[in-house]
Amino acid sequence: MARIIVVTSGKGGGGKTTTSAAISMGLALQGKRTAVIDFDVGLRNLDLIMGCERRVVYDFVNVINGEANLNQALIKDKRCDNLFVLPASQTRDKDSLTQEGVGKVLENLSKDFDYVVCDSPAGIERGATLAMYYADDAVVVTNPEVSSVRDSDRMLGILASKSRRAEQGEEPIKEYLLLTRYSPQRVKLGEMLSVDDVQEILSLHLLGVIPESKAVLNASNSGTPVILDDKSDAGQAYGDVVRRYLGETVPHRFLEEEKKGLFGRLFGG
Amino acid sequence: MRPRMSVRTSENPAPSHVFEIRGGSVNVPALRLFCSDIPAIIALLQERIQQAPEFFRDAPVVIDLHALPVDGEPLDLAELALALHQNGLVPVGIRSGEPGYQLAAKQAHLAVFSEVRHEPSPRPAEAKTPPAKLPEPKPEPRPAAVPTRIIQQPVRSGQRIYATGDLIVLAPVSAGAEIMADGNIHVYGSLRGRALAGVQGNAASRIFCMDLQAELVSVAGHYKVSESLDPSVRSKPVQVYLSNDALIVEDL
Ligand SMILES: Nc1ncnc2c1ncn2[C@@H]1O[C@H](COP(=O)(O)OP(=O)(O)O)[C@@H](O)[C@H]1O
Ligand SMILES: [Mg+2]
Numbered sequence: 001m002a003r004i005i006v007v008t009s010g011k012g013g014g015g016k017t018t019t020s021a022a023i024s025m026g027l028a029l030q031g032k033r034t035a036v037i038d039f040d041v042g043l044r045n046l047d048l049i050m051g052c053e054r055r056v057v058y059d060f061v062n063v064i065n066g067e068a069n070l071n072q073a074l075i076k077d078k079r080c081d082n083l084f085v086l087p088a089s090q091t092r093d094k095d096s097l098t099q100e101g102v103g104k105v106l107e108n109l110s111k112d113f114d115y116v117v118c119d120s121p122a123g124i125e126r127g128a129t130l131a132m133y134y135a136d137d138a139v140v141v142t143n144p145e146v147s148s149v150r151d152s153d154r155m156l157g158i159l160a161s162k163s164r165r166a167e168q169g170e171e172p173i174k175e176y177l178l179l180t181r182y183s184p185q186r187v188k189l190g191e192m193l194s195v196d197d198v199q200e201i202l203s204l205h206l207l208g209v210i211p212e213s214k215a216v217l218n219a220s221n222s223g224t225p226v227i228l229d230d231k232s233d234a235g236q237a238y239g240d241v242v243r244r245y246l247g248e249t250v251p252h253r254f255l256e257e258e259k260k261g262l263f264g265r266l267f268g269g
Numbered sequence: 270m271r272p273r274m275s276v277r278t279s280e281n282p283a284p285s286h287v288f289e290i291r292g293g294s295v296n297v298p299a300l301r302l303f304c305s306d307i308p309a310i311i312a313l314l315q316e317r318i319q320q321a322p323e324f325f326r327d328a329p330v331v332i333d334l335h336a337l338p339v340d341g342e343p344l345d346l347a348e349l350a351l352a353l354h355q356n357g358l359v360p361v362g363i364r365s366g367e368p369g370y371q372l373a374a375k376q377a378h379l380a381v382f383s384e385v386r387h388e389p390s391p392r393p394a395e396a397k398t399p400p401a402k403l404p405e406p407k408p409e410p411r412p413a414a415v416p417t418r419i420i421q422q423p424v425r426s427g428q429r430i431y432a433t434g435d436l437i438v439l440a441p442v443s444a445g446a447e448i449m450a451d452g453n454i455h456v457y458g459s460l461r462g463r464a465l466a467g468v469q470g471n472a473a474s475r476i477f478c479m480d481l482q483a484e485l486v487s488v489a490g491h492y493k494v495s496e497s498l499d500p501s502v503r504s505k506p507v508q509v510y511l512s513n514d515a516l517i518v519e520d521l
Pocket of ligand 1: 011013014015016017018019122180181182210212213214216217220234
């Protein structure tokens with residue numbers, strides 16, 4: 001049985017797709033058989049971030065409608081044998097996703113995979129609620145600003161009441177906070193909320209902090225999940241996140257402004 | 270111990286799969302009428318609904334006719350039931366000793382709740398003690414104690430929590446969340462959302478919180494929004510109560 005992870009936030013542009021790509025690649029690199037699904041029907045871009053957009057034949061909606069089977073639609077990653085992408089449909093409308101259809105696909109994937117990562121669309125509409133409905137774990141992607149925190153909070157309320165686990169009275173979804181696009185400089189200037197501020201408002205287990213980083217844009221331009229750029233701060237931060245998720249104790253990094261190097265410390269002002 | 274009996278049939282599906290009759294009690298609010306003027310009843314009701322729409326939505330209600338003046342205009346029960354339905358309530362029955370009303374209830378498909386209160390059967394020890402003196406005149410039956418509702422999880426933006434008695438929240442209440450109680454409200458995390466105590470009109474109810482950052486606080490319909498809260502009480506442990514119809518927010 002696979003564990004189903006939803007990457008969600010309520011807000012668009014917060015880093016959900018970046019995170020879904022990074023986490024799924026990270027899990028696969030740790031030897032876990034992983035599938036990542038794009039729930040953003042009509043606005044698909046996970047395939048771009050994963051660099052498999054030119055190999056899309058069938059999509060999630062095709063599978064739900066029985067027009068293709070899972071094996072035909074799953075795209076195997078070229079860099080890691082354990083990773084498969086199920087792209088969203090760009091042409092169908094959002095109502096093509098049904099709860100029953102999604103449930104069947106996830107059930108089938110669960111037989112073959114260790115983890116299924118669901119990349120949620122923005123908002124609290126159908127696509128987003130379906131992406132979280134069957135989840136076991138939720139990674140709540142939040143940016144350090146008041147409106148994003150508010151949206152995440154709203155999403156947590158929905159997770160707690162409208163998921164399968166909630167409806168069936170099972171153990172609730174495990175919720176993790178992932179703070180992304182974090183800029184210690186701007187926190188210092190008072191332009192952004194600090195990790196502590198966000199923690200205080202959301203009172204949630206902190207899975208990690210991903211710094212605002214140019215590496216993310218470079219990675220998505222080249223179709224490589226940023227976690228593969230292990231020289232970069234964001235890549236390393238996502239690496240930590242995956243290891244933490246799998247149970248390792250890894251101290252948080254990138255919370256403070258970058259210290260000057262030895263040279264800077266000796267000769268800098 | 271709650272009585273519990275299975276109903277047996279000779280048919281094939283195992284009886285345990287068909288139904289079970291379980292003793293139990295549900296707490297249904299009563300609409301205790303002092304007059305039979307339906308427009309006046311509905312007008313006041315709509316006002317109350319506005320104060321706590323969530324509480325009244327699809328809420329079952331018992332129509333209590335005991336307090337109707339004996340010599341007043343008779344109440345048109347069917348019409349009242351219809352008007353309640355139209356306002357989103359679900360009348361389930363009446364309380365009345367009047368045979369006339371009991372018949373009208375039957376015709377309006379409403380249950381008649383007996384006047385005798387179902388007290389828990391006395392425990393053997395109590396049953397054995399002989400009455401020491403003549404029974405005194407029976408005091409007004411006390412309403413059954415309403416249990417306190419305790420919430421341990423954060424109340425998130427968009428969530429609404431309602432308690433028919435007191436409400437205790439051991440976690441933060443987020444901005445955009447709403448907590449309501451007929452009784453008192455206690456919040457031990459930060460209170461950032463809305464808190465409404467005494468939503469049924471109990472002016473003696475209070476709000477207690479450890480960290481007041483609320484968007485709105487209200488007692489029995491008297492409220493203050495964040496903007497009108499004095500800065501001196503912000504982010505402080507406070508209590509909120511009514512005194513001569515004025516809402517007081519005061520350091521604990
Ligand atoms: N840690 C980060 N640093 C810099 N830019 C980021 C970071 N995370 C995401 N972005 C950028 O933000 C934009 C939205 O990211 P995306 O993952 O598509 O968000 P979502 O899926 O939530 O809409 C993209 O342009 C992406 O490159
Ligand atoms: Mg996205």
